[in-house]
Amino acid sequence: MEERLQKVLASAGVASRREAEKYILAGRVKVNGKIVKELGTKVGEKAFILVDGKPIKREKKAYYLFYKPRGVVTTMTDPQGRRTVADFAKDLPERVFPVGRLDYNTEGLLLLTNDGDLAQKLTHPKHEVNKTYRVTVPGLVPQDKLDLLRIGVKLEDGMTAPAIVTLIGYDNEKSNTTFDIVIHEGRNRQVRRMCDFIGFPVRQLKRIKLGNLTLQGLKRGGYRILNEDEINALIKAAAINE
Structure with a gap:
């Protein structure tokens, strides 16, 4: 059975598939002694593959x-x-x-x-795998601000999808608010930027759940x-x- 080269590299733990594609395009990958730069190239189980001159090891998935x-x-x-x-x-x-x-x-x-x-x-x-974050921000956040996160806010790279926001509580002594937010998008620093948008920059941020996995x-x-x-x-x- 043959598989696309970038998938083989990713399965071997060399890099993610997207990064493996960059390796191929950069001429860093050899198959049976020849440099391969075509992303559609398929290889068999017995193909001898080098990345930066080093043979890959097809490992059991972990x-x-x-x-x-x-x-x-x-x-x-x-x-x-x-x-x-x-x-x-x-x-x-x-x-x-x-x-x-x-x-x-x-x-x-x-x-x-x-x-x-x-x-x-x-x-x-598109796969919408939920990621849950526990957020602590300075100040006492009113519900209408949390509702903005629930509806979606407009960032420089577009509107965010509606988030699930659960208030954990207020700490009057420290003047903090803690809440959980569930999103499925993977934008860069998304939760921090969403909190900046409502005027309550993040003080502490922890991802506590991915799908059904917890810490x-x-x-x-x-x-x-x-x-x-x-x-x-x-x-x-x-x-x-x-």
């Missing part, structure tokens, strides 16, 4: 749930020398990459996998293997609206 701390970059390398997800995944037997992003100052749930096909589907807005039982910087039911639920969620 799925981990990781609790990303604040102050960690959601990449496998960082030119500025900051801590990355790779620093926490170096003891894993498989080469994995993060699905989607959490910005540097956001903590919480992150999926690590070498399944590039699933990663691409989970990060595509329960995990400490900051810790990870665990997903069980079969959890993996199947993710695959099912990613296939909706396909």
